[in-house]
Amino acid sequence: MTIDATDTAAGEAPEDGVSTAGGPGLPQERRLVTEIPGPRSRELLERKAAAVARGVGHTAPIAAVAAGGGVVVDADGNSLIDLGSGIAVTGVGNAHPAVVAAVSAQAAQFTHTCFMVSPYEGYVAVAERLNALTPGDHEKRSALFNSGAEAVENAVKIARKHTGRQAVVAFDHAYHGRTSLTMALTAKSMPYKSGFGPFSPEIYRAPVSYPLRDGLDGAQAAARAIGVIEKQVGADNLAAVIIEPVLGEGGFIVPAEGFLPALAAWCAEQGVVFIADEVQTGFARTGAMFACEHEGVVPDLIVTAKGIAGGLPLSAVTGRAEVMDAAHVGGLGGTYGGNPLACAAALAAMDVYESERLSEAAQSIGAVITERMSALQAADARVGEVRGRGAMMAVELVDAATGEPDAALAGTVARAAIAAGVIVLTCGTYGNVLRFLPPLTIPEHLLVEGLDVVAVALREAP
Template structure:
């Protein structure tokens, strides 16, 4: 699909603009240098799928705060619920004096998550915290220590998750030794390995049986579709084969759906695309429309394995976040929401395939719903991070925010809100075509 419509320019200044540069200068004096900024434009306001910076420049947001704003910026119902809750109380700590909204979020997640078995949930604050909780739960349930992950994975920036991530830099650089008893195996990467799902699973299982030993593994943690790893969609049959092996050996299989769950790929959970029913599902990001809430949801006997008091924390399941989450989870189940996500995905996918036909620097286009990636390659098919780095700037200069992905930062990752309009999608595709032409 080639877009020919003339679009009014959204960017009024150079990027970053003068006010953003001024703030950036202050930031360099006041904020730790270890905190990065992919695109140093400072945002003043946001609405739906458009950001406006302090210089008046507008950007179509294909980042959504790395998948947080799945239902758009400043979601009216979620914001209204959060404001109403702040007028009642903002904190008590659920494990001291509980409140109903925490229970309601858990009830909704239990009903929504894959699997017809009885479920329980526990809430926390961040995705990395929820991943650590899932590992603790699996270890308590199995009495084992080993944790298995797959290549290209990203799970967070806490100490435990640093050991689970595929990439050492920048997340673990200089942070000291990473935790042990973590074993890595192959993921399914159809564009690169050319294997069927069962073939890729067999390779992954054989590696784990040699390096970890099935009897030593408490859990296998896998993203049904990898985000930071480069929007890697596994071949059909890969995840069910891993699940069957885990079930046979008493290994808890955990789906990290922090980025790809809660409607983003056109189903409530990305696992549903692959006939995959994990024992535990980890959610965060989109769960509360921008408020920090995360969760682990799964089989009741596994979720109840830790002793009372073993989970939770000071801000786990904060009541303001829970109020927003109830609204967001309700909207995700409304008629038409997931259908719109699938329509968004089809329109983006068709547009990206048209770009691939015209620009051989694009090696692969992949994704579902509001999650897509363009893999940039050299003529020999090897990753091309230089092209990606230039593209990130070229699209920003034209009013589009996108994200890096892939082990070599060579995949342009796009996570628009699933409520985005067709007109904004077409404008974003137009910007991508212009930027590719300039590249």
């Protein structure tokens, strides 16, 4: 199954040929040539069912062949508005020319040596850049890995080594990955944990601030969490507290103001490593380079991935030098960690975040989403809350009569939006949240049109 780039751009059903088109040069429009999924997408999905493990699911039933700006084009020539960014990965836009050029140039030089065998400048340059970009002016070190989950695991390793303690506290509604340790940190059972135990020991859970459902201010929520930690774990046993500054898979929950600073301050008093998991929130997504910055929180360790490298697999742990250097030589690493192609992409992407002022773009995107979804909330009691930061926004859907989470409604709306040519994702512990994660380069007209399609899908949902 192949697609010709010129036929795609013209909006016609493609003939056979190999597509090399993508990036911001794609027409920035929603265009439906066939139903979703079309025949060529159905063909690929049939092959997927026969060849790929059943546990690897998908949201949009399309065969993607090109993407850029704010659209994803499928094998049938349909152009869908992208409100997902590959789960917050393509913040600079898919196939951004600077990223493509950097990766192409690096690929022509070498694709791998393993940094632990033969170091190279790209890895060091990414570490230097992260040390400078992340919150705080203290001396820092960085280590590079492949995925968010791998980086989280290494952050926990580092914290345990530094403190000599074992216990780690994560929070209700948290998501930190799918590996053995990160499943233990993740709160939601299905689909992430169910049947995959036993899980790593010495992981404890505390209540997080969830303003819509707990009614507590930040200080009250922090006191509740700290009380649970002190009683059930004990500060003397605690290596680290890990939290997403905006909880991602758990429902884009923004803790009440003051919660994160109080938690970080308590950790500092107790000699506990405060880890900010900014895998989904990092790199301009929330309207600041990192979500911790909204409340002036300076974590001891910060975990980054997703948006770091414009779509290439890369992650990092960055933090205080004395904490990061606790691990002995050889204790950190991995064959592909800090791959040279990913490092080249990351350096280019970080340039784009700054030169194209994408933090400001995220703020503008957030303002548009808030305005339009708040108007929807005023007219529809099933919209329980509109929340988020920057271009990381969510709508929590509830039963209009009881206020209870309505996962079925969220699923219905998301499927209808995709069928109408708009990729929108769901999330939440209860499965009842629509999340909006558009590329930070999305044209405003596409954003507005995509939100309008979602609004229609909600209005028409039973």
